[in-house]
Amino acid sequence: MNGVAFGVFIFLFLVVTVMGFAAARWRRAKSMGSLDEWGLGGRGFGTFIAWFLIGGDIYTAYTFIAVPATLFAGSATGFFAVPYTIVIYPMVFAFLPRLWSVSHRHGFVTPADFVEGRYGSKGLGLAIAVTGIVATMPYIALQLVGMQVVLDVMGLKSSSDNWFMKDLPLFVAFVILAAYTYSSGLRAPALIAFVKDTLIYIVIIVAVIYIPHQLGGWGHIFDVVKHGFNDFNTQNSDKIASGAASPKATYPATGIGQWAYGSLALGSAMALFMYPHSVTGVLSTKNRNVIRRNASLLPAYSFLLGLLALLGFVAVAAAVKVGNPPNAQLAIPQLMEDQFPSWFAGVAYAAIVIGALVPAAIMSIAAANLFTRNIYKAFFRPNAEPAEEAKVAKLVSLVVKVGALVFVLAMSKTFAINLQLLGGVWILQTFPAIVAGLYTRWFHRWALLLGWAAAMVYGTWVAYDTPSPTQQHFGGSVHNFPGTHTGIYIAVTAFILNVVVAVVLTLVFKAVKVPDGVDRTKRADYVADLGDEDVEAELTPETAIH
Amino acid sequence: MSARSTGLWAIVGVLLVLAAVPPLLVPVYAKETPTLWGFPFFFWFQFVLVLWAALMTSCAYVLAKEAFRRDRAARGQDGGAK
Numbered sequence: 308m309n310g311v312a313f314g315v316f317i318f319l320f321l322v323v324t325v326m327g328f329a330a331a332r333w334r335r336a337k338s339m340g341s342l343d344e345w346g347l348g349g350r351g352f353g354t355f356i357a358w359f360l361i362g363g364d365i366y367t368a369y370t371f372i373a374v375p376a377t378l379f380a381g382s383a384t385g386f387f388a389v390p391y392t393i394v395i396y397p398m399v400f401a402f403l404p405r406l407w408s409v410s411h412r413h414g415f416v417t418p419a420d421f422v423e424g425r426y427g428s429k430g431l432g433l434a435i436a437v438t439g440i441v442a443t444m445p446y447i448a449l450q451l452v453g454m455q456v457v458l459d460v461m462g463l464k465s466s467s468d469n470w471f472m473k474d475l476p477l478f479v480a481f482v483i484l485a486a487y488t489y490s491s492g493l494r495a496p497a498l499i500a501f502v503k504d505t506l507i508y509i510v511i512i513v514a515v516i517y518i519p520h521q522l523g524g525w526g527h528i529f530d531v532v533k534h535g536f537n538d539f540n541t542q543n544s545d546k547i548a549s550g551a552a553s554p555k556a557t558y559p560a561t562g563i564g565q566w567a568y569g570s571l572a573l574g575s576a577m578a579l580f581m582y583p584h585s586v587t588g589v590l591s592t593k594n595r596n597v598i599r600r601n602a603s604l605l606p607a608y609s610f611l612l613g614l615l616a617l618l619g620f621v622a623v624a625a626a627v628k629v630g631n632p633p634n635a636q637l638a639i640p641q642l643m644e645d646q647f648p649s650w651f652a653g654v655a656y657a658a659i660v661i662g663a664l665v666p667a668a669i670m671s672i673a674a675a676n677l678f679t680r681n682i683y684k685a686f687f688r689p690n691a692e693p694a695e696e697a698k699v700a701k702l703v704s705l706v707v708k709v710g711a712l713v714f715v716l717a718m719s720k721t722f723a724i725n726l727q728l729l730g731g732v733w734i735l736q737t738f739p740a741i742v743a744g745l746y747t748r749w750f751h752r753w754a755l756l757l758g759w760a761a762a763m764v765y766g767t768w769v770a771y772d773t774p775s776p777t778q779q780h781f782g783g784s785v786h787n788f789p790g791t792h793t794g795i796y797i798a799v800t801a802f803i804l805n806v807v808v809a810v811v812l813t814l815v816f817k818a819v820k821v822p823d824g825v826d827r828t829k830r831a832d833y834v835a836d837l838g839d840e841d842v843e844a845e846l847t848p849e850t851a852i853h
Numbered sequence: 854m855s856a857r858s859t860g861l862w863a864i865v866g867v868l869l870v871l872a873a874v875p876p877l878l879v880p881v882y883a884k885e886t887p888t889l890w891g892f893p894f895f896f897w898f899q900f901v902l903v904l905w906a907a908l909m910t911s912c913a914y915v916l917a918k919e920a921f922r923r924d925r926a927a928r929g930q931d932g933g934a935k
Contacts (some may be wrong), residue, residue: 365857389899390876397869400910400917526891558883558895565879596918603911610903617896710861834924 313461315653316660320480320507323499323661328486330494331563338423341693342416342676342700345492347591350411354597354604356497360669361588361601362608363500365392365579368453368663371615373509376635378619379627381555386616390572392609400602403580404791409833411590417673418586418741419681420677425744426752427824434759434829435737436681439583439709441522442734443674445726446582446709448757450670451477452724455715457659459562462639474716480660487539487709488668489701496714503665506658508611510643514655515614518621518646528624533557537622552776557620563794567785570795578735578798583673584666594837618642646667663720667708674832675703725781732766732784732798736805745833750809750817752824758809768803773797857927861920864914866914875901 334351343350352360370388377385406421415421419439421709423432458476487495519525536555545554579585592598622638627645629637643655679700691699714722740755744798775782785794816823875881882898889897 383895386896388901389903390879393876393899394907395874395908396875397913400869400913440905524891526888527889529891529893549872558885558893559879565883567881568883569877595921599910599914599917603907603914606903606907606910610900611894613900613903833922836921836925 309649311649312653316657319657327495330498331491333535342840347699352591359500360497361663363667364588366795367666369449372453373640374616376618379638380635382391383558387571389613394576405833409832417677424827428443428752436677442730449668450667451715452661491548496665503661510655510658531624532620570799574796574799581734581737583742584670587673616621671704671707674707675700678703735798751813754809754812760804761808762805858920860924865917867914868909872906
């Protein structure tokens with residue numbers, strides 16, 4: 308363990324801890340006793356805060372560890388994160404303002420609230436809510452995996468065999484996170500996101516300039532990587548032919564690789580804003596314009612993510628050691644440990660760990676909102692007052708986090724990663740009900756529910772059935788599209804099935820006149836803006852403290 | 854959508870398509886050359902696409918704001934949030 312790096316790390320961690328608790332007083336409202344306040348930060352965030360919050364929310368620590376790790380391991384497919392985060396924003400631009408408007412008119416806090424109101428179906432709302440919760444849980448767990456990797460490289464892992472003692476630092480960090488999320492709600496990650504993103508920007512910009520300079524420049528790095536990968540492919544040609552190893556490549560040269568790349572980008576982009584935590588970020592904004600303006604400002608993060616991904620190649624060129632058996636996820640923290648002076652390595656570690664805390668907080672808030680609104684209130688306490696909702700959500704946020712922690716500490720990490728893969732497949736299946744619902748009531752509620760169910764079962768089964776050289780099941784996100792030898796993202800195939808079932812059954816149900824639910828929304832609700840009737844402005848902060 | 858905003862909304866749609874579709878045309882950019890500052894084409898081109906998409910959505914934002922304002926004026930509402 309390096310004393311200087313550790314000192315810098317602890318200092319920055321303490322700073323955000325203080326901020327997390329102080330956030331309860333930031334833009335203070337009369338009472339924190341409602342989901343609008345605790346769970347959506349008062350619905351009053353402007354462009355600037357929203358940029359940090361949404362950026363902090365979707366570019367997570369795990370992304371920062373895992374994306375470069377795939378490139379480090381020799382799969383250029385991992386770079387799909389860049390086109391994925393380009394394709395997202397035109398979609399955000401098109402449909403999220405409508406979700407914002409209808410949600411503000413009707414006080415919707417979650418995407419499942421909207422679906423329930425639009426289709427008059429608690430069952431469909433429940434399906435959306437449960438999908439959101441089970442897709443989010445492993446995502447939170449992976450943030451912990453990201454933290455664990457950093458703590459590991461810092462030398463903070465004790466040699467004890469006891470699972471509790473072994474990960475004590477992780478445990479401490481998480482208890483602190485849970486405490487300030489409980490007391491400050493969405494304000495805590497919103498405030499900490501400033502620190503997180505500032506640190507991440509500094510670290511990455513320094514890393515992509517300083518480290519390649521040390522190693523002889525980008526051109527040299529790409530050459531070293533290319534030759535290394537070619538040598539690997541030549542030496543392992545037998546294994547590759549028999550499927551026991553995957554060939555390495557610096558870009559997807561074949562049609563098959565390109566289909567996988569494109570479909571992963573498209574499917575992931577469609578899925579991202581179905582995740583409850585992304586919707587939470589969007590609904591916390593002050594007005595419609597904030598969302599569209601951010602759609603043109605958030606690509607700054609995509610640029611950063613691309614640079615970061617390439618650090619995976621830098622780590623190859625720097626011949627970073629990632630343990631035996633090799634763990635590619637150690638590549639980036641280890642690269643920083645090897646190349647940076649120790650004080651700056653401390654900054655880098657802090658950036659990644661804080662980068663895990665922000666999304667973990669938002670995700671647990673989003674999952675808690677879903678549980679409270681669409682399970683607890685919808686089925687058990689229809690008359691729950693706002694104060695009761697907030698109380699339940701705060702408790703659930705704790706349960707969700709403890710669950711994720713136990714998940715990571717007591718079960719295998721592979722299990723969390725498998726579930727995260729499935730989470731992406733699952734969450735995309737809520738797209739038809741949510742996005743189509745923003746534009747049309749043509750679909751029948753039961754048709755959407757059955758389409759969702761068919762796609763969930765199919766997607767899970769196909770993912771289970773996908774082997775890789777190292778795993779028999781859940782070996783990857785790509786499978787051969789039925790009837791072809793072209794691999795595409797499993798979520799996309801399941802989505803196609805979902806839409807086909809929903810369309811066919813809608814026609815059937817309409818023909819036999821199965822009663823459709825009552826739509827509580829009106830046409831004009833979808834274009835409502837701040838200042839209109841029933842669209843409340845920021846929930847009267849006593850004094851806006853900035 | 855009022856008669857006065859239809860054209861603007863159409864341009865907004867085109868701009869969004871121009872932003873979203875190029876990254877999905879993988880075969881167009883999955884190649885090594887020409888390189889730029891040592892970066893293979895595959896990588897630097899996608900960085901250019903990020904900037905391109907940001908430009909397209911920024912233009913779309915300005916036009917959509919105006920189109921939205923006209924729609925509201927046509928319905929007799931004020932301009933909404935600034």
